[in-house]
Amino acid sequence: MTNTLNTLLAKQANSGTPPWCAYVYDLPALAAHAQHMKQYLPRNCELYYAAKANPDVRLLETLAPHVDGFEAASAGELAHLNEQHFGKPLIFGGPGKTTDDLQQALHQKVACIHVESLTELKRLALLCAHTGQTQTIMLRMNITLEGIASSKLQMGGQATPFGLDPRDLGTALTLLRESPQLEFEGFHFHSMSHQLSVENHLKLITRYFEITRQWESQWHIRCKVINVGGGIGVNYQCVDEQFNWAKFCNGLDQLITQHDMQTRQIRFECGRYVSAFCGYYVMEVIDLKQSHGQWFAIGKGGTHHFRTPAAQSHNHPVWVHRNGQAGVVLNSTVNIVGQLCTPKDRLHQQLPVQELALGDYLVFTLAGAYAWNISHQNFLMHAAPETIYLD
């Protein structure tokens, strides 16, 4: 990739066009990564892509042949996925689903709805009773996680708006028994994101298996599917130490055997770990200045295009593509900022550089997930970056 990207950047630099910024997506790398993920998963596991990580159509098209389906977390995402006609199942989750959202999901004949509250369950039961339509559902559960190390971002194991409290499970199952149009498929768990530890993630999945077994015997039910969510993290600090997917899958295979889960479908709905690696955000250096003893490089663009560093409060990994001008900053550190009039528009603090000049490109890696689509794009009404697909 680096060669193709470097060629593209050199061509752009020689084109004589005004200062430039762009998202660059490496589609073959995305396909290869998804294939790798799928290939290592044990036989009874499925890989869905959580479109919230990046719903760009070209990325979705690239992923479609390699994933088992797509997860939508809003009616908007659901409509967007539906328009693509991939012929792959769509599953619908997320808190706060309105009656209209649920009606849309029924109309689109989604493969499964993840019910997040008793209110949602009642809304859906009413709709199905009214139309006579059947719908497969899973109950998203917010379970306790004692003894399991937390990650940077937790959606479960504590008070959150996500999923059902286990104390409501009895009521939910009674409602389900009274709603013959709703077909219970199993439990959905997505308790944390940014998981960087294989061991901790295996512990989390062990907990999911154990509690599923416990509830099955307590409530005389059987789960065909266990949705273990997404949550595999991307290491933005030590980019060479990424989550070892092959090792995780090997451990998962053993867990499946130990817990006698071979006849269940184990469903993943991963976002960040699928699409982060294929994306780059490139900013051209348009100003270099010193302030109170520190260098600042102002790039064309900023966190209104690429909010990931601000959202994560981290220094985002970046490298410099030199474009031939004599360096203005030499063997120093530089703060990389954007064009917004807020000190929060900082993408990397104190980056060591050997040489940096106006016209150089700052290339942010790991920018394919939760990047452009989570950014406050209209703030200051700057133009959008270009989008380039390498294929």
Ligand SMILES: Cc1ncc(COP(=O)(O)O)c(C=O)c1O
């Ligand atoms: C219910 C659910 N599933 C899947 C995901 C995808 O998570 P990740 O991108 O960490 O894999 C999220 C992320 O917020 C989520 O809330």
